[in-house]
Amino acid sequence: MASPEIEALTQALSRLPGLGPRSARRAVLHLLKRRESALEPLLRALDAVNERLVTCGICGNVDTVDPCGICADQRRDARALCVVEDVADLWALDKSRLFPGRFHVLGGRLSALEGVRPEDLSIDALVARVEAGGIDEVVLAMNATLEGQTTAHYLAERLERFPVRLTQLAHGVPVGGELDYLDEGTLAQALRARRPLG
Amino acid sequence: MASPEIEALTQALSRLPGLGPRSARRAVLHLLKRRESALEPLLRALDAVNERLVTCGICGNVDTVDPCGICADQRRDARALCVVEDVADLWALDKSRLFPGRFHVLGGRLSALEGVRPEDLSIDALVARVEAGGIDEVVLAMNATLEGQTTAHYLAERLERFPVRLTQLAHGVPVGGELDYLDEGTLAQALRARRPLG
Numbered sequence: 001m002a003s004p005e006i007e008a009l010t011q012a013l014s015r016l017p018g019l020g021p022r023s024a025r026r027a028v029l030h031l032l033k034r035r036e037s038a039l040e041p042l043l044r045a046l047d048a049v050n051e052r053l054v055t056c057g058i059c060g061n062v063d064t065v066d067p068c069g070i071c072a073d074q075r076r077d078a079r080a081l082c083v084v085e086d087v088a089d090l091w092a093l094d095k096s097r098l099f100p101g102r103f104h105v106l107g108g109r110l111s112a113l114e115g116v117r118p119e120d121l122s123i124d125a126l127v128a129r130v131e132a133g134g135i136d137e138v139v140l141a142m143n144a145t146l147e148g149q150t151t152a153h154y155l156a157e158r159l160e161r162f163p164v165r166l167t168q169l170a171h172g173v174p175v176g177g178e179l180d181y182l183d184e185g186t187l188a189q190a191l192r193a194r195r196p197l198g
Numbered sequence: 199m200a201s202p203e204i205e206a207l208t209q210a211l212s213r214l215p216g217l218g219p220r221s222a223r224r225a226v227l228h229l230l231k232r233r234e235s236a237l238e239p240l241l242r243a244l245d246a247v248n249e250r251l252v253t254c255g256i257c258g259n260v261d262t263v264d265p266c267g268i269c270a271d272q273r274r275d276a277r278a279l280c281v282v283e284d285v286a287d288l289w290a291l292d293k294s295r296l297f298p299g300r301f302h303v304l305g306g307r308l309s310a311l312e313g314v315r316p317e318d319l320s321i322d323a324l325v326a327r328v329e330a331g332g333i334d335e336v337v338l339a340m341n342a343t344l345e346g347q348t349t350a351h352y353l354a355e356r357l358e359r360f361p362v363r364l365t366q367l368a369h370g371v372p373v374g375g376e377l378d379y380l381d382e383g384t385l386a387q388a389l390r391a392r393r394p395l396g
Binding site: 003005006008009011012013015016017018019023025026027028029030031032033035038039040041042043044045046047048049050052053062063064069086087088091107 | 201203204206207209210211213214215216217221223224225226227228229230231233236237238239240241242243244245246247248250251260261262267284285286289305
C-alpha cells in the first residue's frame with residue numbers, strides 16, 4: 001500500500017475537476033518522479049496563491065490587491081459594466097482587451113437543478129452598484145446556455161427600473177466555424193441577426 | 199488578465215499528466231472558489247509528501263522511511279523478488295496482498311523511441327541484489343506492452359547466469375472480460391495456456 005501521505009495527496013488531487021482517482025494517482029507518480037521540476041514548483045505556486053490572493057470586494061475578481069487592479073484602474077470606463085458568471089469568464093474577456101469598462105462576477109448562474117438561487121449569487125451587490133449611479137450600460141455576458149440565459153433574464157428584470165442600457169453578447173457563427181458543424185439554434189440566431197455585406 | 203500567481207499555478211497544474219491548459223485553468227478556479235475545502239488540503243498534502251517522502255535505497259519504493267516498510271518487513275519472503283516498471287505497479291500489486299515477497303522498481307522500461315537505455319533504469323542495482331544471493335525466484339512483472347516485454351527479455355538475459363527461477367505474469371482473459379472485446383494477441387495467449395476444467 002502507498003503511504004498515508006500519498007493517499008492524502010491522491011485524494012486531494014482527485015477532487016479537482018478533470019481528474020479522477022486513476023489520473024490523480026498518475027499525477028502523484030509524476031510529481032514524485034520529478035520533485036524539483038514538478039512537485040516543488042506546484043507547491044510554491046499553490047502557496048503563493050493561498051498566501052497572496054484575495055477576492056475584490058467590489059467586483060468579485062481575484063487579485064493580490066483589494067480593490068482589484070481592474071476596479072482601481074482609473075483609465076477604465078466606469079460607465080460600462082460587464083456582468084459575468086465566473087472569474088474565468090472575466091479573465092477570458094479581459095485577456096482580449098476588447099471591453100474598456102469594469103466587471104461584476106456573479107459567482108455562478110441560477111440553476112433549479114443544482115439549487116442555486118438568486119441569494120447564492122452576487123446579485124444584490126450588482127443591483128447596489130447600478131443603483132449607486134454613474135453606469136450607462138450593463139452587458140449581461142452570461143454563457144449561451146439555458147441556465148446562463150435564465151440568469152440574464154432574471155438580472156434584466158432586477159435592473160429594468162434603473163436608467164441603464166442592458167445589452168448582451170451577439171450570437172452567431174464563431175469565427176472560423178463551419179456551418180455544417182453548427183447546431184440549429186446558432187444558425188437560426190446567425191440568420192436572424194444577418195447584416196448587410198461589407 | 200489573471201494575476202501572475204494564478205498564471206504560475208495554472209502552468210504548474212497543466213504540466214500534470216491528464217490536465218491540459220484549459221482543465222488546469224478550471225482546476226485553479228475550483229481551488230480559488232473552495233479555499234478551505236480544496237486549496238488548503240491540497241497544499242498540506244503536497245507539503246507532507248515533499249517533506250516526508252523518500253525513495254527506498256534498496257527497492258526504489260517511495261515511503262516515509264528508508265529502507266521502506268516492505269523491505270524492512272521481516273515477515274516478507276526475502277527469497278521472492280518481483281520486478282516492476284514503476285512505483286504505481288508496486289502499489290497495485292501490493293494492494294492486492296497476493297505477493298508475499300519483496301519488490302524492485304526499475305523506474306521505467308527500455309524504449310528506443312524515448313531513448314531509455316539500460317543505464318537509465320535501476321538494472322545494475324537489481325543484478326547486484328540477485329548476485330548477493332538469497333533469492334530463489336524473480337518475477338518479471340513488466341507491463342504487457344511491447345516495451346515492457348522487451349525490458350523483461352533484456353532482464354532475463356542479464357539474470358540467466360544466476361541460480362534463480364525467472365517467471366512472468368500469466369497472460370489470458372481478464373476476469374469479467376468478454377471474448378469479443380479482446381484483442382487477438384490476448385486470445386491467442388489464453389488459448390495456448392488453456393487449462394483442464396475444474
